[in-house]
Amino acid sequence: MTNHHPLPIDPAIEQLDLSSLHSAPQVQCFDWAETALEYRRFLSLKKCYPNQLLMPSGAAWQLWQAHILDTRRYRSDCERMFGRFIDHFPYLGCDSDAGRRERDLAEQLYQGFYARHFPAPSGALVLND
Template identity: 40%
Template sequence: MLVVKEALSAQSLACMEKLKALNLSPIADYLMNPQNGYGWSRQQTLQAIGRYKSFLFVSYLHPDILVVPTQEIDRVWHSHILHTRKYRQDCEGLFGYFIDHQPDSEFCSQSNRQNWDATFVETQSLLALFEEYFNTDASAEFELHQDKAFNLLQEKVQSVNDADPINLHLHPSACGRPRC
């Protein structure tokens, strides 16, 4: 990965560092909330946020191509967008422009499915290049605004989620970041 990092421009490296430092605590709280969010575990949330940051970085590096997130990344993205003021400020601070989100059901038709699948595979290849830069160790300090009672409730809900056979980080979303 050192080769990839050395090949990036100073501007791209600066964006990478901003993304690594980006505080997504409100989004993490939402993702872990069993009543209003998804009830994800802390570890699942940290991993998903790391993948989302990789997605944002790939979107920054390749603004001219369609980028298709996984279902997991898309849920983090939707949660970030729900915090509209923060999302707008984060986009402006990180990239200097707003990153649009395109829920695009037209790609779900049979005729477009192959293109959508190929675009998803291409996106996954790009994300894999930068995944290690945005991985967040679940044991690392991560500021979350929760109390002990909420944590206990969240752990109970997680036992139900762990039984879910769908791996959201492996499946494409019906949404994407459109070409500029």
């Protein structure tokens, strides 16, 4: 049995309006409520561990991509939630063995922190792509 240390979702993250992203092509095939919850949890982990490179997976990663594409809104949301812009490097792991190791580490960190702070995701969402 995993010993969870619950991580409350920050009010600024909880209040994030994701409704306009619901119809984004990247997320249309997912259960919307579960996807939004996973993304909020990812953002919570980013806030809790600001100096860690974390790579979400599955639906959370795809919703992050959709959010980033609305650059003005994403910038504003980052400033409100984190007090700074959260960069993203979509090609992490694509260019070299060292990059792949870095991506693997970022995915492992995300999975470890997720398991520590949140209950297991539903069967519809998988932590590994």
